[in-house]
Amino acid sequence: MNPIILITGATRGIGFAAAGQLAARGAQVIIGSREKDRAVEAAKRLGSGVSAVALDITDVGSVKAAVAEIDKQFGRLDALANNSAILLDHYQSLLDLKPEVLLETLNTNVVGTLRVSQAFAPLLAKSNAPRIINVSSGAGQLDGEPQAWAPAYCISKTALNMLTQQLAAALPHVMVNSMCPGWCRTEMGGSDAPRSPGEGADTLTWLALEAPHDLRGKFLKDRAVIPW
Ligand code: NDP
Numbered sequence: 001m002n003p004i005i006l007i008t009g010a011t012r013g014i015g016f017a018a019a020g021q022l023a024a025r026g027a028q029v030i031i032g033s034r035e036k037d038r039a040v041e042a043a044k045r046l047g048s049g050v051s052a053v054a055l056d057i058t059d060v061g062s063v064k065a066a067v068a069e070i071d072k073q074f075g076r077l078d079a080l081a082n083n084s085a086i087l088l089d090h091y092q093s094l095l096d097l098k099p100e101v102l103l104e105t106l107n108t109n110v111v112g113t114l115r116v117s118q119a120f121a122p123l124l125a126k127s128n129a130p131r132i133i134n135v136s137s138g139a140g141q142l143d144g145e146p147q148a149w150a151p152a153y154c155i156s157k158t159a160l161n162m163l164t165q166q167l168a169a170a171l172p173h174v175m176v177n178s179m180c181p182g183w184c185r186t187e188m189g190g191s192d193a194p195r196s197p198g199e200g201a202d203t204l205t206w207l208a209l210e211a212p213h214d215l216r217g218k219f220l221k222d223r224a225v226i227p228w
Pocket residue numbers: 008009010011012013014015032033034035038055056057058082083084085086108112135136137138180181182183184185186187188189190193
């Protein structure tokens with residue numbers, strides 16, 4: 001049975017690269033996007049085995065509708081890749097950061113991920129080996145020197161990592177992990193980044209398809225566990 005894998009925010013960047021890698025390995029991939037037309041177009045570019053769903057992770061109604069659509073079409077979900085995120089405060093100082101920007105960032109990167117994970121938990125429960133991959137970032141790591149770059153984004157990725165641990169505890173039969181793609185050439189990462197979107201997507205693809213199911217509650221980069 002081909003695994004059924006939903007990737008949020010997968011019309012471009014790392015999510016789109018992961019969709020292509022997973023489809024090439026025989027997975028049934030569902031591309032999520034706030035704009036259905038954009039998702040349909042992206043799915044067409046990848047060919048058979050890829051479908052599209054409208055999914056705004058900040059909108060309860062949109063999430064519910066996506067669950068209903070995937071339930072009707074496939075009846076289960078084998079992997080959920082929470083890839084969607086926003087970065088609004090690139091070079092902003094924490095001292096000038098508007099609370100609204102932090103709230104908006106947390107609402108997408110953390111609350112949105114929780115909302116989608118909660119909503120798809122019943123469909124994941126119908127899989128023999130369900131997986132959740134939260135696309136996080138080294139920007140959220142707590143083991144290094146204090147950093148000043150993109151405070152709202154960094155705070156959101158640290159919170160996302162705790163969400164990963166909480167989800168792993170709440171869903172003992174689901175393999176739940178965070179992963180960092182590394183700095184990649186995408187709309188978010190910019191053109192100076194050293195990695196291609198495909199290189200960034202590799203660990204996501206591995207976690208969604210091949211990594212051992214008892215590897216859970218961890219933070220990974222380049223297929224290896226890294227410190228939180
Ligand atoms: P992009 O900005 O290229 O893509 C992000 C995607 O998120 C978009 O396609 C967008 O989809 C989606 N998105 C934004 N808001 C929402 C929302 N409310 N609901 C649903 N989808 C939404 O980013 P990348 O490909 O670079 O990043 C992918 C992931 O990798 C992110 O989690 C990012 O934080 C992480 N990351 C990226 C790094 C990099 O260097 N690029 C480094 C470390 C981590 P649409 O507009 O179609 O809805």
